[in-house]
Amino acid sequence: MLSISQEFVDAIYAHARADHPDEACGVIVGPAGTGIPTRHIPMRNAAMSPTFYEFDSIEMLKLYRDLDDRDEVLVVIYHSHTSTQAHPSRTDIAYASEPDAHYVLVSTREELAGANEFRSFRIVDGVATEEPVQIR
Amino acid sequence: MAVSTPEIDIRIPTILRPYTGGEKSVQASGSTLAELVADLDRRFPGMGERLLEDGKLRRFINVYLNDEDVRFIGSLDALISSGDNLTILPAVAGGS
16 A cells, blocks of 8 residues: 655646646655655656656666665656556556556546546556555 | 776666675676676676667666766777776656
8 A cells, every 4th residue: 555645646746737748757755664755856757758758867867876875765656647547558567667666647638637546556577556545 | 918807886776686686786897888797697697688688788777887877878888997886777667
C-alpha cells in the first residue's frame, strides 16, 4: 500500500496539469527504510512528448547522487498519461527498473481529470500489480 | 612491457546487483568503456548483456563517466583514466 499526504497528491496533479498535453514526471523521495514520501522533486521530461517520458539523464544522475548523500530513496516515481487511463502501459512495465518504488500514474485526459484517477502500482520483473492508496 | 589499464570504481544500480552478489560498487579495468564493460562481464557474467545490445550501449541504460553521460563523450569509445568513476543507472522512462 502507498501512504501519501494530500499535499503530494495535489502537487503531482498540479505538475501533470501544468505540463499537459505532454507527460509530466517526477519523484517523491523519503528517508531510506521508512517507505514514507517526504520530498517532492519534479523532473524534466527529456522526451517532451504527449506519449512518452524519460528523466533527463544529467538531472537524474544528480538526483541519485543527492539521494545517496542524504540517505534517501525513491519512494514514488510518478508520471502522467495525457490521453489514456492511469494504468501502466507496456512500455512503462518494460522499462520499470526500481522494484522497491511505488509507480504512481495520474491521467489528465479531459474525461478522467475530474475523476481524480490517482493509482499506484508495484512493477517487478515485468509484472505490474495495483495497490491501495491511502491519502493522509 | 604490458600497458596497464586503470581499475576504476563502478556504481551498480539496484536492478543489476543480483549480478554482483548484492554489491553496490565494484571495480573493473579497461582503457575504453568497451574494454571496461568486457572486463565487468568477465568478473560478473551476464552484466555485459544487460548493458549492450548488438554491440552498442542499450538505449535505456544510462552510463556516466564521472559527471558526464558517455553518449556525449564517445559512448563505448570513451577513454578511461585512473581515478575516474563510472555510474550505471537504468533510464526512468515509459510511455502511454
